Amino acid sequence: MGHLFTDRAEAGALLAERLRGLKDPVVLALPRGGVAVAVPVVRRLGGVLDVLVTRKIGYPAQPELGVGAMAEDGEPVFDERLMTSLGLTRAALEKVVESERAELARRVRVYRGNRPLPSLTGRDIVVVDDGLATGGTARAALRFVDAAKPGRLTLAVPVGAPQTVRALRAEADEVVVLATPPDFHAVGQWYGSFEQLSDADVLALLAKE
CATH class of the missing domain: 3.40.50.2020 (Rossmann fold)
Incomplete structure (x- = not known):
């Protein structure tokens, strides 16, 4: 290869x-x-x-496995099929989403400061x-x-x-x-x-x- x-x-x-x-x-x-x-x-x-x-939303038992993601102030986008196979609910991911949202906001501040995205x-x-x-x-x-x-x-x-x-x-x-x-x-x-x-x-x- x-x-x-x-x-x-x-x-x-x-x-x-x-x-x-x-x-x-x-x-x-x-x-x-x-x-x-x-x-x-x-x-x-x-x-x-x-x-x-963007930030990946990881499976709590195996954080490297992404079960969803979100971008800036957008809503989380979940892999519904994977979540169903893992028996995961959105409620079970609330803490992970909250943590990733905080890290996402930190990175936005680092990369752009207070400057918004262009239109x-x-x-x-x-x-x-x-x-x-x-x-x-x-x-x-x-x-x-x-x-x-x-x-x-x-x-x-x-x-x-x-x-x-x-x-x-x-x-x-x-x-x-x-x-x-x-x-x-x-x-x-x-x-x-x-x-x-x-x-x-x-x-x-x-x-x-």
């Missing part, structure tokens, strides 16, 4: 070549990894770069991440943007699990993905360099644009 991309910057440059016909877009990166992909995208397309903060209504919006595994945070992000009534909503990612990409096509006007490997297990397996980014890394990337 070879890597598809050297790093997120290369993946973003390749992704930018596939994005066409967007007029003065707002490029919304999902921190943290999506920011490094989005920088070369906005350099190619022009427009505005900003972050759209999304009627604009071409591109939501960018470094890959799609379960797609929970991307789904929450797309629904948050869709509620703002954008002109055109595009999800752009370098790589994704085939079934996740298929499922998310219903959430956007267009999904642009460079590769959907059948042996997909994790986003990081397709990158030569896939280091974890810090808040400071995100701020440094945003400051360059």
Whole structure:
């Protein structure tokens, strides 16, 4: 199994070549990894770069397992099928949701301070991440943007699990993905360099644009 991309910057440059016909877009990166992909995208397309903060809602007994997600001040979006299979109710997740909402608010303050998101209504919006595994945070992000009534909503990612990409096509006007490997297990397996980014890394990337 070879890597598809050297790093997120290369993946973003390749992704930018596939994005066409967007007029003065707002490029919304999902921190943290999506920011490094989005920088070369906005350099190619022009427009505005900003972050759209999302948080996974984890299964309390196994926090790495996402049973839902939320974006900024949007409502939680749950994986109802997974919750049913786990015997989970929304009430059982209240403490997790409260904790993640607090962390989400903290990250919004770190990344944007008191500055609001740019207006999304009627604009071409591109939501960018470094890959799609379960797609929970991307789904929450797309629904948050869709509620703002954008002109055109595009999800752009370098790589994704085939079934996740298929499922998310219903959430956007267009999904642009460079590769959907059948042996997909994790986003990081397709990158030569896939280091974890810090808040400071995100701020440094945003400051360059």
